Amino acid sequence: MILPSKIEQHSGPLEMLLQLTELLPANYAQYRPLVADGLSFFLQRLSPLRQQAILAAQLALPTAASRERRVLSLFRLCPTLHKLGQVVAHDRRLSADLRARLQELETLAPTDSLAALRSLLDREVGTVAGLQLGQETIAEGSVAVVVPFVWRQAKGEAPQRGVFKLLRPGVQDRLEEELAIWPLLGTFLEERCAHHGLPVLDYGNTLEMVARLLANEVRLDQEQEHLRQAADLYAGAADILIPRLFPFCTPLVTAMERVDGCKVTHQDLPAGEMCQRAERVTRALLAQPFWGSGEAGAMFHADPHAGNLLATADGRLAIIDWALTTRLTKAQCEAVVQLVLGAVTLNETRVCTAIAALGQPGDETRVQVAVSAAIAQVRCGRFPGFDWMTSLMDSLAAASAVRFPEEIALFRKALLTLSGVVADVSGQTGMDGVLVRHGAAQFLRGLMWRPWAWADSRAVGAHLSTADLVGLWADLPATTLRFLAGDRGGRRGAVRQ
Template identity: 40%
Template sequence: MHWHALIHEASVQPLLAADYAHFARPISEALVAFLSGLPQGAQQEILATQAALPSTATTAERVRRLAQQCPVLHKLGQTLARDRRLDPSLRCELRALETLPPSVPLATIRATLDQELGSLDGLGIRVDTQAIAEASVAVVIGYQDARRRGVFKVLKPGIEERLALELELLRRIGTLLDERCDALAIPKIGYEEVFRRVRDKLHDEVRLGVEQRHLALAAAQYAGRSRVQVPGLHEYCTARVTAMERVAGRKISEHGHTSMRERRDTAQLLASTLLAQPLFSTQERALFHGDPHAGNLLLTPDGRLVLLDWSLAGTLRQRDREAMVHAVLGALLRDERLVVDMLAALSDDAPAGRPADKAALRAVVREALRRLGYDRPPSFSWLVGLLDAAVEQAGLTARTDLLMFRKALHTLNDLVVDIGASERSLDLTLFLGFAENLVAEWPQRWLAAPDSRAFATRLSNLDLTGLMFQYPLLAARFWTALT
């Protein structure tokens, strides 16, 4: 197939924001390399689908249809649907990938269930006549047994082999980009290594046993939160089928909030659940949802947030949380060296990672602090931008879970804007969560060593002593941000 004739720099450029138009060439070359590596039959199916689209179909529509036919591009599209560096029309099209109408035949779903579970009739299970939704690697269908209603998440036929092939192509594209960094004028960030680690994580999409463990851990982590629900597992789970309780709710971006108060309340619920909970956890490793797009988040009629699809999840270690908290602290104090040291600490033990370029990292931090000005405290979006710049300009190579957390920050940030709330809702929620934890841990501090940071806030008594000298300035900055 001569993909170069169909996909080229000029066709990709309109899909990018003006500041990122120079990435059109590497994106087009990577996409051509990816499609060229697919089996001929798969390539022909893609071309047939594109040929069947009307002549009036936009480039954004064609990209979305392409993504639907490739599991890796489907997952990438779900991520990019919330990336403001893309053209709004493309982002709108890609949001359709968050929840697709089912296309897998009912007979195929039943055949998989019978193979995995045995006779459904013998188990007293009645499967719905129509699936609920379809994702990149699985289809979801409702069922009922003698006791309750539930849903099955069932892997699509042959998806394991197809995903393995596409993920290997992703690794090869990383090698290609590494070899052509100068020719393509792109940052030298070790694409092959990054893509390899992303590939290893995306393999979990078809390892339903991994998701089942994540569901159990998440249910325990959020057990004390009355407004948060993680679907409980049922006993009919296998390596290719996850059975869980069925929860009624609407996709969070389609909930139809009628007032700014409702939008702000939803944004704060998202922030406290998906950000504050893992960031302020006292556990050695705190679980976080790695794919919080709108299709995985439901709001129930009584206002509870339902967290679906835990196939992609990661953990934040204590030292990760400490580095992030102290990077923000350094920004508050306008302490360039502290911010640099904390960012560098995120990459010090990355698998096969290269140490970040300290000189380039200092330049990134200096510019970020300059944009922040003197009177403004660092915001949530400011921190996300800092992490992006550190990766792209200074070669920051963090653990895979931290890269996933950075992606989740992007997704959540745009989702809050999409539901009509202000980004400042996130900042306020995190600040209040920090303050509440600081008050709650105060009695423990009387017996703690001066340099111990074994607290939810990750601040030692020595850190707090230093902050006391800065209190009037910090209070003024917080007041400016929240009023």
């Protein structure tokens, strides 16, 4: 039951907020009542002061304000919704108007003054010789605000331009309040699914997991460690820029190199060069960490929205905001490759085995049904790349057939965001093509070491062992038979229809 609160005193704005669910695409129309219930549940459990601020912001908008504009106003006041908006801002299943509004959440003009932040800076950083602070804040994100500075390390040396990243006043309390609601919201949504006649999905565990992950947004000391790891990862890539840390970082303040550039989605170059930019984004955020992962696994930027990916004037890709990352183990990367190989060879057993290595199957029958449907798509000509793989994972999760661990779920979220960004940079570039080329290059580089590796070792060459390669060759006749058997089955079905 939804409890009465201050928000009910203004049914007009509340009704307008609940009508925002009409922005869901038509193919998800059946979920609009569920989303309205969830939004109402979330708002009702915010503190009265938070509710009043949200309502005041809605009342301040013109009566004829678009639903897209009202979404932006709501999301800006709720850090968890703000992050959600950034994740789906480039999802092409949404309308162009809504995506344009949500993309405004990626780079916001600051609302917090430098005066409100000065005491924290003075307490944390203190007096640094040669440091000159900027006159005002320059950017704002879902949880942090950015203040510019210039530092002259020694007399006679060229000044270095940097920024302080620190939490927005009060954001930690707001985030903690919202994150405490999310697990309750998951259970509530599961109950409402039955009421609306919708599939009962595992919302509780999913939202609880996301809440734990989003709590890392306020861990600036953790982000600093991620920045150091990223600098090591991309040390050999001359066209990738990771902001350099300054020596006066603290657990509550990050001091780093200032990066100038535009969002990678900004169409400021000819089509051919935008295509190269899209390839660079895919290589840096997906191909390089995936194919280059060693025994320590692969680290991925888990929040690759366009506001965190900047194109610099000298043609480099700057990757900023490393608060959220996810790691796939070497075994998980190998399982992804086995999953794709199973699809290529139309081998359902191999695909099911790979899925079991990536998650925890709960219903073998549902797994088999989903895998069979996915293999049928491959047989009909769909390329079994990352888009195919994530569609399969989504269907398995939606059917509650498999429970995937946190790192896989966050990897899936990053892929969703990244695929939309790449498409907006250049519609001519597909992530799968870039992945295949870099995987092939990695495989060729490993050929010289393969004779000295154990037959079952996947330490060299694109997560494939010599035994895998021999097995693929030996399985070729069976693959042909599976294709022909499926093709005949499809023809018989067509005749019966």
